[in-house]
Amino acid sequence: MIKGIHHKGYHVVDMEKTLDFYCGKLGFERAFDLDTDEGDPWIVYVKVADQSFLEFFYDGSVEKKNQLNHICFVVDDIDGEAERIKEQGIPFVQEVSKGKDNNYQFWIQDPDGNYLEFMQLEPDSPQMNS
Template identity: 80%
Template sequence: MIKGIHHKAFHVVDMDKTLEFYCDKLGFERSFDLDTDEGEPWIVYVKIAENSFIEFFYDGSKEDKNQLDHICFEVDDINEAAGRVKDKGIPFSQEVSKGKDNNYQFWIRDPDGNWLEFMEMQPDSPQMRS
């Protein structure tokens, strides 16, 4: 189960493909859309959890798909989350592993090449001690 993050913005090339990935495969929910002042599609909000969203902009391709530009979803159980992703046939960019911060994580990429990290926080991690 996802525990939180308010939102992260991505620019997408193919909104239909992006929504199929996040909604149909990952199981998130399309929440609402915003249009420009001229009435053109601008942003689609996808709800991840209570008060937690991703904003998808209709702005086309993005040159730099650097892993540093990512969103991290906190999960209760990393193995259960990884199993759900694998069951949907989504390839892993990095399998479940323990990071330098002592948390368990795995990484995938969406259809536009954006990096997604899933992390289970550990009681002895620096994030939990601060």
């Protein structure tokens, strides 16, 4: 069952200006950062409310730039939700896997090619501790 919207992802050209706008001017809180496997900056999470984030991707830091612009739905049973989606005949862009943030996720696209992420939050994830 879908519980709500967890985050919205954005591709960012100038991270400092973005953080100044969202944190400095709008008053949101920089929650945590994730780096690539090579140790390069990858994502900055900004907390909007409890378990609600904006996800800012650095310019050129990942291969699938078109996937950066996405919406993420939080679910309570990732495998059950994946099975429900498969039963509808919707193809997966990415099967259920564990992300760098320790949460389980899978990805699909809507009929217009917009990316949708489904995520099950794990107790040891940074989102649960921010």
